[in-house]
Amino acid sequence: MTDLMPRVHQPAADTWPSLARPRSNPVRRAGAMAAIRLIAKDLPATIHLDNNRSYGLGGPAMRVHRSSAFLDRLGQDAGSGFGEAYLAGDWDPEPGTDLADLLVPFAERFSNEETRHLLPKWAQSLRWLVTRSQPGDQENDRAGARENVSRHYDLSNSMFAEFLDPTLTYSAAYFGDAATADLATASYDELTQAQLNKLDSILDAAGVESGSRVLDIGCGWASLAIRAAQRGAWVTAITIAPQQALLAQRKIAEAGVSDRVQVALRDYRDQIGEFDAVLSVEMIEAVGERYWPVYFDAIERRLAPGGVGVVQAIVMPHERMLATRNTFTWVQKYIFPGGLIPSIKVIEDVTATHTGLHVDVIRHLGADYARTLRIWRNRFVDRWPAIADLGFDHTFCRMWEFYLAYSEAGFRTNYLDDVQLRLTRR
Known part of the structure; x- marks a missing residue:
């Protein structure tokens, strides 16, 4: 599939206000990083951060261009942060990696009963902090x-x-x-x-x-x-x-x-x-x-x-x-x-x-x-x-x-x- 986007995309602020970078929160950023480490332990994919650290077991790979913004989005909204980070250009699949092939290992984690609850119970109990309810x-x-x-x-x-x-x-x-x-x-x-x-x-x-x-x-x-x-x-x-x-x-x-x-x-x-x-x-x-x-x-x-x-x-x-x-x-x-x-x-x-x-x-x-x-x-x-x-x-x-x-x-x-x-x- 042809790569149509610049490697580091930046959305127009006036057209996409919801993609403005969230205010940095060290606690939530640290929580997002901890979640990535836990998920990546058994993940048959690779997450490359822009500080040259990588997580995962290999396979389809993603490149995070702006790690701080990526973690801020994940830490602010567990339901939308990952997708919003893609829209904002914070990450892309590595060249040659199909986007759906990359997303399959993540989806498998949520479709498999044995691996769905990857976070420890204490962390699961805090999900309400980063999970939003449907608007009225x-x-x-x-x-x-x-x-x-x-x-x-x-x-x-x-x-x-x-x-x-x-x-x-x-x-x-x-x-x-x-x-x-x-x-x-x-x-x-x-x-x-x-x-x-x-x-x-x-x-x-x-x-x-x-x-x-x-x-x-x-x-x-x-x-x-x-x-x-x-x-x-x-x-x-x-x-x-x-x-x-x-x-x-x-x-x-x-x-x-x-x-x-x-x-x-x-x-x-x-x-x-x-x-x-x-x-x-x-x-x-x-x-x-x-x-x-x-x-x-x-x-x-x-x-x-x-x-x-x-x-x-x-x-x-x-x-x-x-x-x-x-x-x-x-x-x-x-x-x-x-x-x-x-x-x-x-x-x-x-x-x-x-x-x-x-x-x-x-x-x-x-x-x-x-x-x-x-x-x-x-x-x-x-x-x-x-x-x-x-x-x-x-x-x-x-x-x-x-x-x-x-x-x-x-x-x-x-x-x-x-x-x-x-x-x-x-």
Whole structure:
């Protein structure tokens, strides 16, 4: 992958005030350094500090250009400091080291039960000093959900079009046996067919055919709605991102299915009517824990007798969800405000307690998502000159590279999974 950034990046202070170097605190800096030493004892990666000291067991390597700033960020905010240090240019992978390959050993530490609690108990008890809670302004009521979703999905239709496949499908593709192939062979040319495979797998699971009435909750840029309409279904596709809705309508018209698909700028809580299939792809992550019961109740209420729901969701192990659900992470701060990834168990519990729905896991797509993310990141970097022409700066590029690599590492280590769930009435 081409290295687009200067080796020591410096973000624009007026554009990225959150990346201003935090006030130095010797105690917190010392605590961050102690944590690095503990983590690096068994870490199959290498951390090179700018004082020529190195930690770790070898393997993928990172170079810290500004150790003091790096430690200050880690010491101030355990949830965001590492990622913010990358955005600020405090560290980079060593030349020749892929960013996701570097992040995998760190992700493994948090996905492995035996190595997750690396800090001694006395240190774990002090984590609250450097762990922040979710801010109240990211609440996912109707107004808050519109703001949160718009901050990501209305960034720029043109930007998303540069790195997604031509269907503009922004969720895990389905590669089948190819999902576990060497990621170095991942090619943009294979992405469109894999996305169509995923769309078809959802429609097949829901039994969508000619004449079916379909509701697509959180429709994205309408690739699933278009695919359903091409089967002869009647589709209502809803989103709360205005710019996304405009492009979705254009894509529907270009596909020649405007007579079968209605796009509405509408919250899922406000939808009415009955449908033979209710579909929702990777939207639950933006719902928020407080509204999970409302979300699944809305799905149940919209299902006609005998109807089927299919939800594709990013999930994490239940105990990790419980441990992190009240923390404010780098992803929530910079990528998905108000977001929270559920577990399969919590989905089963919520549906059992608040609805009459039964949940079946029909497919795991974790390896497929890792491959999807590698293709997106390669494409994003390759198309960066065109994206930069849209008005985005180098810090934005670093932010999206880190987000895509960080997510890829999560799926490669099973810290994250992606599942397709079939919902039927009990």
